[in-house]
């Protein structure tokens with residue numbers, strides 16, 4: 001007890017000494033100034049607290065650690081900027097940069113934000129889209145459920161009005177030659193551009209000669225509920241199938257893995273990333289599949305059936321007519337358009353949908369000539385329900 005009291009006395013002593021000595025040292029005027037400043041300080045503190053509560057002044061507080069050189073853009077450090085799609089489809093990336101960027105994808109299945117999965121319609125064209133008015137009708141009323149990408153010849157300048165769904169949807173493009181690797185490059189470019197938007201879940205490759213055979217709602221339902229992606233894949237033992245295989249592809253691709261199929265596909269996001277990031281199969285196909293090996297009929301088909309066989313329906317959603325023979329499928333114009341013509345695409349054939357037999361095998365058809373447009377616009381509801 002005694003010791004504690006002693007300690008307290010000792011602790012008090014210096015401050016007592018200062019307090020007792022200070023008033024005597026400070027002149028009265030200085031003390032007045034000091035009190036005035038103190039009062040002003042308190043008043044200002046209370047005032048600023050009041051202001052900041054009511055006018056949110058805390059937003060303009062400049063961080064003390066910020067460097068002298070201020071960046072003129074906002075750093076993408078908040079979550080929203082990570083999930084936001086690019087505001088324009090046009091960009092300055094070259095192919096290696098684009099594919100590299102597009103190969104980044106979430107490994108977690110559950111998105112920690114509200115994501116409306118979309119259908120990406122990817123048009124591989126030379127120039128204009130003659131069927132654009134029909135597609136406009138197809139897309140009408142479904143904004144927010146789809147995105148559009150167009151790959152055209154680089155010298156083609158689009159001329160869609162701002163009200164069009166195709167307005168400013170052209171991606172940086174390069175010449176794509178039928179049957180050559182530049183065609184697969186164009187398809188990978190389309191996929192990569194569409195992958196930059198996180199909301200795109202299904203990727204549909206179409207040409208300027210394609211038309212939709214069903215309404216948007218049915219197309220959406222059919223694709224979104226499917227267990228599999230739609231790429232036509234088969235093993236053709238003949239000269240136009242296995243006959244195009246080159247032994248130099250071993251052991252990356254063996255003859256037993258070699259597949260063929262239509263160029264026109266629908267694949268989901270996982271497979272799209274697999275196509276974009278591929279650097280195993282690409283060099284083999286580029287080097288050893290050249291005409292008369294038409295690489296667009298083999299590269300994705302073979303590669304995906306090696307990597308993801310159980311995710312593929314092995315059939316295409318795009319109807320085409322090879323019955324006339326030759327290297328190119330039949331083209332249909334004004335004179336061919338009739339209810340019976342389209343009925344043919346549904347009747348007399350069955351396929352599997354989610355492992356169940358169905359007659360509804362096709363959602364798109366090609367090749368339709370521009371001359372058919374008027375009659376299709378007149379009858380689109382009767383023929384296709386849109």
Ligand SMILES: *[C@@H]1O[C@H](CO)[C@@H](O)[C@H](O)[C@H]1NC(C)=O
Pocket residue numbers: 094095096097
């Ligand atoms: C893209 O640009 C980078 C950097 O300038 C370059 O290293 C790369 O080779 C380019 N790729 C293509 C395909 O041009």
Ligand SMILES: *[C@@H]1O[C@H](CO)[C@@H](O)[C@H](O)[C@H]1NC(C)=O
Pocket residue numbers: 155156157
């Ligand atoms: C495309 O159109 C824009 C704007 O009208 C023009 O500036 C550009 O030079 C055109 N490009 C070509 C390749 O014609």
Ligand SMILES: *[C@@H]1O[C@H](CO)[C@@H](O)[C@H](O)[C@H]1NC(C)=O
Pocket residue numbers: 251252253254257306
């Ligand atoms: C091709 O065959 C070789 C040897 O039989 C094997 O090691 C390789 O895994 C096969 N490649 C594929 C893609 O199945």
Ligand SMILES: *[C@@H]1O[C@H](CO)[C@@H](O)[C@H](O)[C@H]1NC(C)=O
Pocket residue numbers: 228305309310312313314
């Ligand atoms: C597609 O073919 C692969 C073999 O290449 C097979 O494993 C897969 O089950 C087939 N898909 C369907 C839906 O039958």
